[in-house]
Amino acid sequence: MYTPDNIFTTTIDKAVRWSRTQSMWPVTFGLACCAIEMMAAGSAKYDLARYGMEVFRASPRQADLMIVAGRVSQKMAPVLRQVYDQMADPKWVIAMGACSSTGGMFNNYALVQGVDHIVPVDIYVPGCPPGPQSLMHGILTLHDKIMDGEINR
Amino acid sequence: MKNNKIKKSKLSNFKNKLDFWATNSEEGGWNISSTDEGSQKMLEDENEKQIKIQTGTEVVDDFVIDEDTSDDERMIVNMGPQHPSTHGVLRLQAELEGEVVRRVKPIIGYLHTGMEKTGEELNYFQGPTNTTRMDYLSPLFNELVFSLTTEKLIGIEVPKRAETIRILMTELNRVSSHLVALATGGMDIGALSMMIFGFRERELILNFFEKTTGLRMNHNYIRPGGVAADLPDGWQKDVEEILKIIPEKLQDYDDMLLDNPIWKGRLQNVGILTTEECFAYGVTGPSLRASGYSWDLRKSQPYSGIENYDFDVPTLNEGDVFARWRVKVLEIFESLKIIEQAMNNMPKGPYKVQDKKITPPPRKRLDESMEALIHHFKIYTEGFKVPEGDAYVAVESPRGELGCYIVSDGSAKPYRMHVRGPSFCNLQALPVIMTDSPIADAVAAIASLDPVIGDVDR
Amino acid sequence: MNPEIISTTTEEYKELIESLKKDGFEMMVDLTVVDWFRKKEPRFEIVVQFLSTSKNSRKTVKVFVNDEDLTIPSITEIYPSANFYEREAYDMFGIVFEDHPDLTRILMPDDWEGHPLRKNYGSGRIPVQFKNAPKVD
Numbered sequence A: 001m002y003t004p005d006n007i008f009t010t011t012i013d014k015a016v017r018w019s020r021t022q023s024m025w026p027v028t029f030g031l032a033c034c035a036i037e038m039m040a041a042g043s044a045k046y047d048l049a050r051y052g053m054e055v056f057r058a059s060p061r062q063a064d065l066m067i068v069a070g071r072v073s074q075k076m077a078p079v080l081r082q083v084y085d086q087m088a089d090p091k092w093v094i095a096m097g098a099c100s101s102t103g104g105m106f107n108n109y110a111l112v113q114g115v116d117h118i119v120p121v122d123i124y125v126p127g128c129p130p131g132p133q134s135l136m137h138g139i140l141t142l143h144d145k146i147m148d149g150e151i152n153r
Numbered sequence B: 001m002k003n004n005k006i007k008k009s010k011l012s013n014f015k016n017k018l019d020f021w022a023t024n025s026e027e028g029g030w031n032i033s034s035t036d037e038g039s040q041k042m043l044e045d046e047n048e049k050q051i052k053i054q055t056g057t058e059v060v061d062d063f064v065i066d067e068d069t070s071d072d073e074r075m076i077v078n079m080g081p082q083h084p085s086t087h088g089v090l091r092l093q094a095e096l097e098g099e100v101v102r103r104v105k106p107i108i109g110y111l112h113t114g115m116e117k118t119g120e121e122l123n124y125f126q127g128p129t130n131t132t133r134m135d136y137l138s139p140l141f142n143e144l145v146f147s148l149t150t151e152k153l154i155g156i157e158v159p160k161r162a163e164t165i166r167i168l169m170t171e172l173n174r175v176s177s178h179l180v181a182l183a184t185g186g187m188d189i190g191a192l193s194m195m196i197f198g199f200r201e202r203e204l205i206l207n208f209f210e211k212t213t214g215l216r217m218n219h220n221y222i223r224p225g226g227v228a229a230d231l232p233d234g235w236q237k238d239v240e241e242i243l244k245i246i247p248e249k250l251q252d253y254d255d256m257l258l259d260n261p262i263w264k265g266r267l268q269n270v271g272i273l274t275t276e277e278c279f280a281y282g283v284t285g286p287s288l289r290a291s292g293y294s295w296d297l298r299k300s301q302p303y304s305g306i307e308n309y310d311f312d313v314p315t316l317n318e319g320d321v322f323a324r325w326r327v328k329v330l331e332i333f334e335s336l337k338i339i340e341q342a343m344n345n346m347p348k349g350p351y352k353v354q355d356k357k358i359t360p361p362p363r364k365r366l367d368e369s370m371e372a373l374i375h376h377f378k379i380y381t382e383g384f385k386v387p388e389g390d391a392y393v394a395v396e397s398p399r400g401e402l403g404c405y406i407v408s409d410g411s412a413k414p415y416r417m418h419v420r421g422p423s424f425c426n427l428q429a430l431p432v433i434m435t436d437s438p439i440a441d442a443v444a445a446i447a448s449l450d451p452v453i454g455d456v457d458r
Numbered sequence C: 001m002n003p004e005i006i007s008t009t010t011e012e013y014k015e016l017i018e019s020l021k022k023d024g025f026e027m028m029v030d031l032t033v034v035d036w037f038r039k040k041e042p043r044f045e046i047v048v049q050f051l052s053t054s055k056n057s058r059k060t061v062k063v064f065v066n067d068e069d070l071t072i073p074s075i076t077e078i079y080p081s082a083n084f085y086e087r088e089a090y091d092m093f094g095i096v097f098e099d100h101p102d103l104t105r106i107l108m109p110d111d112w113e114g115h116p117l118r119k120n121y122g123s124g125r126i127p128v129q130f131k132n133a134p135k136v137d
Helices: A005-022 A033-042 A077-086 A097-102 A132-148 B002-023 B048-054 B115-121 B127-131 B139-154 B160-189 B192-213 B235-257 B261-267 B275-281 B286-290 B321-344 B370-382 B422-434 B439-449 B453-457 C010-023 C082-093
Strands: A065-069 A092-096 A123-125 B074-079 B091-097 B100-107 B389-397 B400-408 B416-420 C004-008 C027-035 C044-052 C057-065 C071-073 C096-098
Touching: A005 A132, A033 A065, A033 A092, A033 A097, A033 A132, A033 B192, A065 A077, A065 A097, A092 A097, A092 A132, A097 A123, A123 A132, B048 B100, B091 B422, B091 B439, B100 B422, B100 B439, B115 B127, B115 B416, B127 B139, B127 B416, B139 B160, B139 B389, B139 B400, B139 B416, B160 B192, B160 B235, B160 B261, B160 B321, B160 B439, B192 B235, B235 B321, B261 B321, B261 B439, B275 B286, B275 B422, B286 B321, B286 B400, B321 B439, B389 C027, B400 B422, B400 C027, B400 C044, B416 B422, B416 C027, B422 B439, B422 B453, B422 C082, C004 C010, C010 C044, C010 C057, C010 C071, C027 C082, C057 C071, C082 C096
Parallel strands: A065 A092, A092 A123, C004 C057, C071 C096
Antiparallel strands: B074 B091, B091 B100, B389 B400, B400 B416, C027 C044, C044 C057
């Protein structure tokens, strides 16, 4: 009996994508100002738990998403890379704020000019610092992109 | 011999698998080397002075060693820089003896942003943009101290309304900063509801900040010569709401924590810091006041006309983590008193100094007059010149004495801009409060000092 | 409040600090360095702020350090709070504090070359490319 093989694979694919988006656990990688806004996004008023994301994991082994919240200094860069390497696949990265996206207003010797020099970044969230709404918009965009298959791991 | 070889190959196999799992590549890009930055390690054998500093016995020698434990039980443990309860990217190396912390070495610099170098490239008008990002929990204080230093160098006085707005905004900022300190401190100790509560009440103040300054954090609102904008319409209503809700919520916190046996048991008689040690390590702010010494720059060396307000300086004598927590709660009440007085006595008049060299023309004048447009352009691109000299001004930030030292060479940019962050100094007292107590209390001790790493590393 | 400014030399620096401590200045609140590169000789000016809580007064001590001989006695024995500040001054300006217990870099990585806050050290600015950037649909 002939069955077109694409039907089967797409549905599994979709199920996998859906399950990936619905409980994406972030690792706590708070660095600077943006970390406070990330905490605000996780607490009462903005409530990230609605997207199955309130469990900020302290261990990178248990996390799927790294939200780089804040400026990354030259001294912190190897640490950040190591935390990223320890995360299990599939993994995603959100660069939160101007500093981690591009270096922001601090174009000097101490800062890495954008965290994309070190790790692959999926979503850039602008703002200094981005409000919790911006961060949530970034997260939802990431969900959409995973669902669409734009970001495929 | 043979056995050894087999073992080694097995190990390397295992490592390959590990590499594959971690990096998803056969080559194994992940090597298990540490990211330690060279010699900033705590050594097994340090010199005598270092041991004194790391055991916190430099000032008061209360170091007790239990003779029964052997050296085998000693180990050096690394905590951070990526750790959920070190308040940012602080890294600690601690020598443990069983469960007891014996030596501690704080290692900082993981958030060094080079702000003092950037500060030399920005003119005085842009300066607050830079300094506000240092202590990100109390940004308005950083702007205030930079503006006060610049104003001292120029020798101008800001209008009464600007001063009162500054007091109102900074005291609101003190409340929001202490709320975060209570929230994160509660979370570290295990009172998770405190975390949710603290951030909920902070939103109230941040909404007012957003309305006034346009941003929730990093406002760049207080600038040399006044403030950036006037208070919005109907600001009294918002402040009244804050004044009404926050005391009620603080009462809730007290009901929850003040007589809570777990809270008391975990905090009382933990991490004691005496006045003598505070002086030696330069610890200021709530930590100094919790050790029984009533010292507040708002009372002793007032700024922005804060001497005209009626408030008390809460002081406790215990010097432990509980006292430091309690002082912060009591300080919120005092700050609310100041806010109420500032709200009721808000003078009318300009909110910027009326000096055309320093203040840009108002927005509506730009449409009418070309001179105003040129003037606006000149101030925003070149800034204003500040006479030669140097000045040091300090204010009482939520964490202690926040100072700013500016050297001017007569141009529009500071020749040298240095900020004395209170957290930087307070962090040196960490070995004193962490040593000779169980490792479980270490987190409470760090949280009680309330360090903001942006302020430490700058 | 205007602090009283005292200028001194590297030889008399430590004695002066000791007398300040006896005078009732309990706290050393700040230590920083100003680099007068090609503007003044000697090149480095060390500025130390002291605070007396009992007298409610401040004092500022200024010492000049020569570019050839960057050493100055450490005051960590007198004021333990100077520890981090002297390490910062060493890290950022290369001033060597004699008898400091642990004079290593504090803010920069250990293998960093140069002292960033010196005036002859570039800010490390990377030019931002606005033209010819890849287009985004």
